[in-house]
Amino acid sequence: MSSTFFIPAVNIMGIDCLDEAMVAIRNYGFRKALIVTDAGLAKAGVAGMISEKLAMQDIDSVIFDGAKPNPSIDNVEKGLAQLQRSACDFVVSLGGGSPHDCAKGIALCATNGGHISDYEGVDRSTKPQLPLIAINTTAGTASEMTRFCIITDEQRHVKMAIVDRNVTPLLSVNDPALMVAMPKGLTAATGMDALTHAIEAYVSTAANPITDACALKAITMISQNLRQAVHDGSDLVARENMAYAQFLAGMAFNNASLGFVHAMAHQLGGFYDLPHGVCNAVLLPHVQSFNAMVCAGRLTDVAHALGADIRGFSPEEGAQAAISAIRGLARDVEIPNGLRELGAKLTDIPVLAANALKDACGLTNPRTADQRQIEEIFRSAF
Numbered sequence: 001m002s003s004t005f006f007i008p009a010v011n012i013m014g015i016d017c018l019d020e021a022m023v024a025i026r027n028y029g030f031r032k033a034l035i036v037t038d039a040g041l042a043k044a045g046v047a048g049m050i051s052e053k054l055a056m057q058d059i060d061s062v063i064f065d066g067a068k069p070n071p072s073i074d075n076v077e078k079g080l081a082q083l084q085r086s087a088c089d090f091v092v093s094l095g096g097g098s099p100h101d102c103a104k105g106i107a108l109c110a111t112n113g114g115h116i117s118d119y120e121g122v123d124r125s126t127k128p129q130l131p132l133i134a135i136n137t138t139a140g141t142a143s144e145m146t147r148f149c150i151i152t153d154e155q156r157h158v159k160m161a162i163v164d165r166n167v168t169p170l171l172s173v174n175d176p177a178l179m180v181a182m183p184k185g186l187t188a189a190t191g192m193d194a195l196t197h198a199i200e201a202y203v204s205t206a207a208n209p210i211t212d213a214c215a216l217k218a219i220t221m222i223s224q225n226l227r228q229a230v231h232d233g234s235d236l237v238a239r240e241n242m243a244y245a246q247f248l249a250g251m252a253f254n255n256a257s258l259g260f261v262h263a264m265a266h267q268l269g270g271f272y273d274l275p276h277g278v279c280n281a282v283l284l285p286h287v288q289s290f291n292a293m294v295c296a297g298r299l300t301d302v303a304h305a306l307g308a309d310i311r312g313f314s315p316e317e318g319a320q321a322a323i324s325a326i327r328g329l330a331r332d333v334e335i336p337n338g339l340r341e342l343g344a345k346l347t348d349i350p351v352l353a354a355n356a357l358k359d360a361c362g363l364t365n366p367r368t369a370d371q372r373q374i375e376e377i378f379r380s381a382f
């Protein structure tokens, strides 16, 4: 089987790496940035701080702070209009997954034209996007380094999965000093998202030895650091380890893709406007229970990477140990118990399941499923 490995050309990471990244940005020779961020980071002055650092490198910028959680088509269109009005020649995304995804949509449409929904699916664009520099503040969706862009179509109540090599950022920046302000709930949710990336990539039908190595290391680092990052957000060692771990998980899923956890979580997020990481964390053990009959050996590796003692276990027992360890970690970081707690309704399950089956992320799930089986997984997660 052949495989292509996608990752940004340059990736700068580690405590206080932001200044080094600014010099790298200057060396690209760009003149004016559209900084795409969310209202919270703009209000907290983080976007202004980035704008000032760019000015120190003689680079102009304008701030677009309209990337909402679960960014919408409208967010992309407003940002694109501002980019065109201000004649920016590159985009800087600042934040977690939402600003990065919104910025990818803006940068892709800026060069390819058309409407963001034209690019739903795999590699639908023809031209490279406007150069995108992604400065990450969570750990993490890994959107700062992937070719995945998720935009909500508010009219259809669905999240569009745009999987396109052209949305890969030019440069990713992961400075843990920008992550210490993340509240506990966001730290937990984004960390569980990263764990889901690693596990779905590891059991994916498109996994290869490179993605396997990235996934297993990510799982181990998350199991060793997420609790501490949630418990004490100012612990820079735990924050830095989580930044590396989420990046490794990104390397894994950017190339091995995902599975039904993401295909289903996208629908919950699009339908009820729920946080992506929390939806994943709730669904993860239920989807892996469904998968266990076809990938028990792989789930046993996951259990081992999560720190479970699997000596003498059969593959079936190993898979159960993985599922228990996932539940234990989710409980320790105070993820809600089930979909009911998140406000989902049993009567919506048929439409959620039908949409999940159309999501490109489900194509590499190790076990195929029909409408009835996806509905059953949703019910089990209530």
Ligand SMILES: [Fe+2]
Binding pocket: 141, 193, 194, 197, 262, 276, 280
């Ligand atoms: Fe995710």
